[in-house]
Structures are given as C-alpha cells and as structure tokens.
Amino acid sequence: MDVIMPQLGETVAEGTVTRWYKKVGDSVKADETLFDVETDKVSTEIPSPVAGVIAEIVVSEGVVAKVGATLAVIREAGDAKPAPSSAAKPAAKPAAPVAAPAAPETQAAPRRSRVDPAERLSPVVRRLVAEHGLDPAAIAGTGRDGRITREDVTDFIARRGAQPAAAAAPAARPAPAPVQAGQTVAFNGVRKRVAENMAKSWQTSPHVLQVVEADFLKVDQARAAHGAAWKAREGFSLTYLPFIVRAVSIALGKFPKLNASLAGDGLTLHRRINIGIAVDLNFDGLVVPVLKDVPAKSLPQIAREINDLATRARAGKLRPDEMTEGGYTITNNGAFGTVITAPIINQPQVAILSADGIRKKPVVIESEGGDSIAIRPVGVLAQSFDHRAVDGSYSAAFLAEVKNALESRNWVQALEA
Numbered sequence: 001m002d003v004i005m006p007q008l009g010e011t012v013a014e015g016t017v018t019r020w021y022k023k024v025g026d027s028v029k030a031d032e033t034l035f036d037v038e039t040d041k042v043s044t045e046i047p048s049p050v051a052g053v054i055a056e057i058v059v060s061e062g063v064v065a066k067v068g069a070t071l072a073v074i075r076e077a078g079d080a081k082p083a084p085s086s087a088a089k090p091a092a093k094p095a096a097p098v099a100a101p102a103a104p105e106t107q108a109a110p111r112r113s114r115v116d117p118a119e120r121l122s123p124v125v126r127r128l129v130a131e132h133g134l135d136p137a138a139i140a141g142t143g144r145d146g147r148i149t150r151e152d153v154t155d156f157i158a159r160r161g162a163q164p165a166a167a168a169a170p171a172a173r174p175a176p177a178p179v180q181a182g183q184t185v186a187f188n189g190v191r192k193r194v195a196e197n198m199a200k201s202w203q204t205s206p207h208v209l210q211v212v213e214a215d216f217l218k219v220d221q222a223r224a225a226h227g228a229a230w231k232a233r234e235g236f237s238l239t240y241l242p243f244i245v246r247a248v249s250i251a252l253g254k255f256p257k258l259n260a261s262l263a264g265d266g267l268t269l270h271r272r273i274n275i276g277i278a279v280d281l282n283f284d285g286l287v288v289p290v291l292k293d294v295p296a297k298s299l300p301q302i303a304r305e306i307n308d309l310a311t312r313a314r315a316g317k318l319r320p321d322e323m324t325e326g327g328y329t330i331t332n333n334g335a336f337g338t339v340i341t342a343p344i345i346n347q348p349q350v351a352i353l354s355a356d357g358i359r360k361k362p363v364v365i366e367s368e369g370g371d372s373i374a375i376r377p378v379g380v381l382a383q384s385f386d387h388r389a390v391d392g393s394y395s396a397a398f399l400a401e402v403k404n405a406l407e408s409r410n411w412v413q414a415l416e417a
C-alpha cells in the first residue's frame with residue numbers, strides 16, 4: 001500500500017517530512033506513528049494507515065512533498081511481494097533513506113548544525129523558541145543535517161526546568177519582534193499563506209458587511225455564576241466566545257445558506273455545522289481549527305474544545321483533520337477592545353463573523369410601564385458575507401437570530417449541562 005502526503009489543511013499544498021519513526025524492513029501497526037510532517041501551518045504526527053512491513057521509503061527526512069505524493073510503501077499481511085533489502089537498492093538511488101531514521105531510535109548523540117541554527121528553524125520551532133526566549137545556538141539539533149526539531153526544543157526546555165508553553169499565564173503573549181523604520185521584514189511561511197488567501201478571497205467574493213449590537217447581560221450572569229468555579233476546575237477562563245459559537249450554531253441551523261460553499265453557479269449546503277475559529281499565532285499569522293458538529297456538543301464541551309484547539313494550534317500540535325471541513329468561521333478580536341472588524345471570508349465559505357469588544361453602555365429598556373435606561377454589556381457582531389450566495393435580508397435575519405439567542409437563552413442552565 002502506498003503511504004501518501006496527507007492534506008494538512010484546506011489551503012496547504014505541500015509538507016516536509018521531518019522524521020521517520022520506522023526504517024525499511026521494520027514492522028508497523030495500524031495507527032502507529034509512522035512519520036512527522038511540517039507545513040507553514042501545522043506540525044503533526046502521521047499514523048500508519050495499515051499494519052505491515054515497510055517495503056520502501058520514497059521521500060527522505062527534510063524533503064518537501066506535494067499533497068498526494070507517495071512517501072513510502074507498506075507490504076501488508078498476505079502480500080507475497082518481498083520487502084526490498086537495502087543491499088538490493090540500485091547504486092543510482094543513494095537518496096533512499098534506510099539509516100537516516102536510526103538516530104532517534106538508537107539515541108545517537110545529537111548532531112550540531114553546520115550552519116547558523118537560526119536560519120534552519122521551521123515555523124513551529126521558531127514559535128517555540130520565541131515563546132520561551134531561547135537562543136537557537138544553544139540547542140543541539142538532531143534532525144537532518146543538524147536541523148533543530150520540535151522535540152529538540154521541548155527536551156531543551158525540560159532540561160533547563162522551564163515551564164511548558166501550555167502552563168504559561170494566558171496574558172503572557174510574546175511582544176512583536178522589534179523593527180526599525182525603513183526595515184523590510186520578510187514574510188514567514190504562515191504570513192505568506194495568509195496573504196495569498198486573503199488577497200484571493202477579496203478578489204473572488206463580493207464582500208458585504210452587516211453589523212448588529214447584542215446585549216450580553218444573560219451571558220455575563222452565567223459567567224458571574226460559574227466563572228470562578230470553572231477556572232478553578234478547568235484551568236482557563238470562561239470567555240464570551242463559547243456562548244457566541246453556540247448562538248451561531250443555533251442560527252446556522254435556521255439559515256443553512258450561510259453554512260455553505262459556492263460551487264460553480266450553485267450553492268452547496270453542508271450537512272454538518274462545523275465552525276472554524278481563527279487563532280492568532282502570536283502575531284505571526286492565523287490558522288483556523290474547526291469545531292465539528294457543534295449542535296451535538298454542550299456549552300461546556302464547546303468551551304473546552306475551543307481552548308484545546310487554540311492551545312495546540314499555537315504549539316503546532318493540531319492534527320490534519322482538525323483544520324478541514326469548516327462551513328462557517330468566527331474571528332474573535334474582542335480581547336483587544338476592537339469596536340468593529342470587517343473580516344475577510346475564509347474561502348470557499350460564504351460568510352464570516354467577527355466578535356468585537358464588549359463594553360458597558362447605557363441602553364434603553366422598553367417595558368409596559370415605560371422606558372428606562374440601564375447599564376448593559378453590549379457587544380458588536382460584524383458579519384461579512386458573499387453577496388453571490390445570499391442577499392442582505394437573509395444575512396440580517398441570521399444576525400438577528402444570533403442576537404436573540406445571546407439575549408434570551410438561559411445560559412446559566414446551559415453551563416450546568
């Protein structure tokens with residue numbers, strides 16, 4: 001059976017094989033980790049699709065391969081074709097990797113990079129180094145030609161007694177890299193991909209922006225009732241985002257044309273309500289992990305999954321399937337106090353919602369006894385939609401449904417589910 005380069009995200013076209021856990025002739029079990037792949041968006045372990053024996057490794061460590069390219073061949077049980085021995089390999093194919101993966105398995109001494117380590121850092125490794133304030137020159141690289149791998153960095157952190165990134169305080173975000181006036185700052189891989197996708201989306205879709213204000217009083221009441229106990233139990237704060245995701249999932253069930261993709265002259269409506277959450281990679285770009293089948297999850301499950309996906313996204317530990325099948329996207333800039341954001345659609349979707357800052361404002365409260373003024377937490381929800389897919393009235397009705405869900409549901413009870 002051919003082992004191919006998987007699709008590591010909807011817009012990723014290639015990946016780098018950074019480590020093989022097996023060599024030619026080794027047995028492997030189904031779902032056992034076979035190799036590591038790194039892209040400009042994610043670094044992940046890939047399991048073996050079947051049980052058998054490694055008959056051939058086609059792409060060696062450090063080599064970039066296109067999605068769908070054959071990386072290795074596994075001889076499954078019952079396959080009479082013998083696995084080729086390394087001696088049988090023709091001299092004209094010296095790049096066939098047999099001994100290359102042996103270093104991690106035999107615990108060979110780390111190899112020092114033959115060039116400046118800072119010039120050989122992958123996006124994932126670069127983020128880890130920046131988050132922990134490390135000097136790449138102090139880290140021994142065990143990857144191909146002395147390349148510093150993610151495991152090298154985490155081992156170095158463990159040896160020096162540093163706390164892992166996941167245990168850091170949520171507010172401890174690294175500051176942007178200092179720049180000087182007139183300096184040209186080269187895009188990293190993630191930034192290049194974001195730039196390409198945003199330009200393509202803007203040129204493809206006729207964007208329309210609509211905005212509503214929502215009263216978050218009932219959400220605040222739930223957070224006040226359960227917030228302290230939640231943080232003590234779960235280890236992270238209960239933010240507004242899980243409530244917004246739940247409200248959006250309710251509205252998408254009633255307005256399915258916004259949970260869709262353009263397909264030629266038609267609209268493909270998705271059967272599942274899968275919502276992508278834009279995650280900032282410490283100001284170096286964005287990734288969009290996807291919460292699958294949101295209506296089937298409780299509010300606490302949604303909150304836990306959002307935190308888990310965001311944490312692993314920033315550590316470069318998302319699985320390939322966690323960045324696919326999104327039908328609608330939410331971007332959340334509210335923590336920075338934004339007022340209104342006009343987001344760009346995440347293709348091939350047809351709409352995206354920005355959740356901006358929530359502030360206390362005077363609000364007119366209407367009642368049978370007359371109008372009164374109260375101080376309420378008010379947030380802005382801004383949706384960009386593709387005018388080819390729907391018209392303004394459809395989008396406005398959807399936003400009204402999101403607003404109604406946030407303002408009227410019993411969120412205290414929802415947290416107790």
